[in-house]
Amino acid sequence: MNKLKPCLFWNILLTLGLGLGFLIIDITGCSGQVVPNTAFSVQNCWELSIPALPSLLNPGNFLQLEPALTGGLLLNGEGAWIFANGGRLVFADTVQLRLDGNEPVVSNRLNELYFTLNPSDCFFLDVGKQVLNTGAGFFLNPAGLWPEQTAVRQERATPPEGKVLLRGEYLFPNLTMAVGWAPQLAWAEDGDAVLWKYFGSPQKTALTWAMVSGGFAGTDLSVLFSYGGQWKTGLNLAKVWGDQLETHCAIGWEERDESQSRQLNKLFCALVEEETGASPPPLKATTAKGSLKALFGGHYTFTGGENLIIEYFYNGSGLTRKEWERVLPYLTTNTVLASEAQNYPVVAARLQRAIAFFAEAGFPGLLRHYGMIRFYKEFRPHLAWEQMAIQNLVDQSGLAIFRLSYEQDRYSLAFEVQIPYGKKESEFGLLTGERQLKFQINAGL
Secondary structure (H helix, E strand, O other): OOOOOHHHHHHHHHHHHHHHHHHHOOOOOOOOEEEEEEEEEEEEEEEEEEOOOOEOOEHHHOOOOOOEEEEEEEEEEEEEEEEOOOOEEEEEEEEEEEEOOOOOEEEEEEEEEEEEEEEEOOEEEEEEEEOOOOOOOOOOOOOOOOHHHHOOOOOOOOOOOOEEEEEEEEEOOOEEEEEEEEOOEOOOOOOOOHHHHHOOOOEOOOEEEEEEEEEEOOEEEEEEEEEOOOEEEEEEEEEEEOOOEEEEEEEEEEEOOHHHHHHHHHHHHHHHHHHHOOOOOOOHHHHOOEEEEEEEEEEEEOOOOOEEEEEEEEEOOOOOHHHHHHHHHHHHHHHHHHOOHHHHHHHHHHHHHHHHHHHHHOOOOOOOEEEEEEEEEEEEOOEEEEEEEEEEOOOOOEEEEEEEEEEOOOEEEEEEEEEEEOOOOOOHHHOOOOEEEEEEEEEEO
8 A cells, every 4th residue: 555645645634624624613602503413423345346257348358357455434424503493504524535556545525515594484495515315216216306316226335415506495284395406516527626526526417496295195295397408307106005015106207318319329320330230220218309217116014124125117218128139249249359369459449339338328227127126134133134136127137235234323334245147148247347245334423
């Protein structure tokens, strides 16, 4: 491990100052404060990634992948101050030190910093960076506001990052209405970008939305309308049946981005034309004016406390089976070419085109039908077992996750194994470095 250089040392000090400064500000003199609440936690996670060989996206280990050990030390701080007039200040921040065999990298991410004002008994106004969750889905939320909420895989190891926004919420007797606006915030995302390194992620586009939610005949209902260059609507329903069963569904529809559709079709044509010499018809998902995504599922809690979640996801913007089968021969040919040393430059160019196409299409999550399951069981006090799987129902590939955790009052230990499975000629069979072992320690301060 390299020694810390002076500039890195100052980066660490600056990061810690930005990340935790707000938490040490003495605001107890603020008039009307009634409830202060702050908390710190330290999280240490080690991850061993084992590349899959062979893979259609890495034939003959063309990418020269090797087992990699990555470590991360996270310091999480959060605070909430509630005032007598109904307002509050919320702050949450994560400082991360990353260790991966290269020079240590220190970064900061401001997860939340917002004020809530309460001008009247039924009206609230939020200003600042805030985490907003919509929908009842466990694995994803097709009716979510942000693209990451609708992705098949979501990062759960670190606290979620909010968005800079302005939101008003009014409470009626039987329903709640909220309107909001998030501005576009653009800055670079590289090692020299100060805002990205110390504040957080940029916001690619501005977004305006309105949401109405409430209860009807024992069912929780919410309707979402948003505009961020394209219109999007969403519907969420959830109902509890007795003491053990909950069911939910989420449906989202959004307009297709014409420039994205053209780019995806351009990349698709480049792949297929090179292999077959014929120009293919455009992707079915990009010819429609919009795309539909839907999730249906439920929770069931057994008498012994075990919990089972089953969900089905329809991805209207994904490839059809026929389109996917037209892409596979292209990848199979790469494997043949990689066996001939003189064709390595050709393979490199073809792999770049294939990876660009998959990134634009939303990999993983390329196809149309997915099933997801999660089972949780507590063996004894403090010791629990969790098992999850994402299954591609078109090509029968998937991603399985097994997790064993021990939780005590102020600390927890967890061991996790992540394994993609399926034939090489399948979506999750393309994953090249996703066989992972994780060990995580959390401690509250």
